[in-house]
Amino acid sequence: MYSPRDIIEVIAGNVRKTRSPFAIPRSMVNTWWKKETLRSEGDALLFTGLMYQFIPYIEKSTSYLEKYEDTKLASLVRFAKYQPKRLSGIGLALMTPGEKKKQANEILRNIAKVLTRSDVDFYYKPKLDFYSGILLYDLGDQESFVEHAKFVSGKLKRAGVKKIITVDPHTTYALKVLYPKYTGESFEVKAYFELVNFSSSNGGGQVTLHDPCFYGRYLELSDAPRRALEKLGVKCVEVRNSGTFTNCCGGPAESISPSLSKEVMERRVEELRTTGAPIVAMCPICLGNLRKSGAEVEDLSAVIARCA
Amino acid sequence: MTLVHPEFAEELDRFGVDTALECFNCGTCAAICPLIYEHFPRKMVRYIQLGARDQILEHPEELWRCLHCGLCTQTCPREANPGEVILGLKRFVVDHWRRN
Numbered sequence: 001m002y003s004p005r006d007i008i009e010v011i012a013g014n015v016r017k018t019r020s021p022f023a024i025p026r027s028m029v030n031t032w033w034k035k036e037t038l039r040s041e042g043d044a045l046l047f048t049g050l051m052y053q054f055i056p057y058i059e060k061s062t063s064y065l066e067k068y069e070d071t072k073l074a075s076l077v078r079f080a081k082y083q084p085k086r087l088s089g090i091g092l093a094l095m096t097p098g099e100k101k102k103q104a105n106e107i108l109r110n111i112a113k114v115l116t117r118s119d120v121d122f123y124y125k126p127k128l129d130f131y132s133g134i135l136l137y138d139l140g141d142q143e144s145f146v147e148h149a150k151f152v153s154g155k156l157k158r159a160g161v162k163k164i165i166t167v168d169p170h171t172t173y174a175l176k177v178l179y180p181k182y183t184g185e186s187f188e189v190k191a192y193f194e195l196v197n198f199s200s201s202n203g204g205g206q207v208t209l210h211d212p213c214f215y216g217r218y219l220e221l222s223d224a225p226r227r228a229l230e231k232l233g234v235k236c237v238e239v240r241n242s243g244t245f246t247n248c249c250g251g252p253a254e255s256i257s258p259s260l261s262k263e264v265m266e267r268r269v270e271e272l273r274t275t276g277a278p279i280v281a282m283c284p285i286c287l288g289n290l291r292k293s294g295a296e297v298e299d300l301s302a303v304i305a306r307c308a
Numbered sequence: 309m310t311l312v313h314p315e316f317a318e319e320l321d322r323f324g325v326d327t328a329l330e331c332f333n334c335g336t337c338a339a340i341c342p343l344i345y346e347h348f349p350r351k352m353v354r355y356i357q358l359g360a361r362d363q364i365l366e367h368p369e370e371l372w373r374c375l376h377c378g379l380c381t382q383t384c385p386r387e388a389n390p391g392e393v394i395l396g397l398k399r400f401v402v403d404h405w406r407r408n
Contacts, residue, residue, distance in 0.1 A: 001369060001372075001373075003369065004368070004369050004371075004372035004398075005402075005405055008402060138376050138395075139372070139398065139402075140371075140372075140395060140397075140398025140399045140401065140402045141399075141402050142323075142324075142399045142402070143402075143403075143406075213375075213376075213377040213378055213379075217377075217378040217379070217381075217382055218378055244382060245379070245382070247342060247377075247379070248342050248375045248377035248379070250342075250375065251375075252375040252376055252377070253372075253373065253375055256372045256373075257372075257373065260343070260373060264342050264343070264375065267342070
């Protein structure tokens, strides 16, 4: 286990200085939209919160944490806070394989495709797409979270944003529940799969959904992806612990204790595998963590986009 | 020797912890917690009830094992909100670190 204090100070320092937990410049992280034809005006803003874009960087940084957990070198993490933020962020970005970045970008392209197919009046502005700060909240650094959340909500409010479409459970929870509570700013927030509005005969087959804790319990949105898949003719084969009683993938512990994260993840994967159906996730943290088991896990957006 | 701080539960109010005293220590939270670890989170809630502030501060890192998955909060028969209690304790400890 790493010292939570060291990890919090590194992440909080990065967010304070660069608005990113990994200190990677936004122009390097957020590139998925460049080959897309997306409108810059419309009814609802597509807000990715950068979490899917972070998947390859999370994978890279946690591979180092895994390697040095409970060794003498683990205590060196405390010195990371003294490194020049942007320089270490760019270093991490350069060490992260391009292929992984492409895979993460593909998920967001699929989501844009699904929204277009559903005739949703949405727009995208990379300048308004920020990390929500949710990790600071989960780690208990309330002061840093609130400071960052006020910065993001202020940008959105000044841009006249009223409706937001989100793509991951953590950002959805932050914008829908935490921002009104801690920044005083409210938006009409919907997860993209709540807006799926087409049927298709291209579907078929079956999947086992892994409900993330935030969609399953905190936001009680588990029915929405199931309704969307039903319209597409995809059958959901349930495990016992699903919906409001879903089990955690272990991902939230990966920065503090990769070994604990792995232990929880392996139990969950074992349960998900019992159905024999392909496993489908709908959260970047769950997706990255469940894949560490070697299991083939697909993102929900890919399943829906195949039918679009 | 452990000092007891009877005002500890009140002190935690400003960190968003206001349900710990609802707990009657049934252990449902510890039974359902995916950590399967030493009566966690029940033990931490009990420390609050006893005013065992120093126990929390002596081994604060244990709090960060919590995945904030919410299963304990979902199943708590007393609506004592153990998941949010743990999050509030993290806030209390971070504040303590920053001030010291």
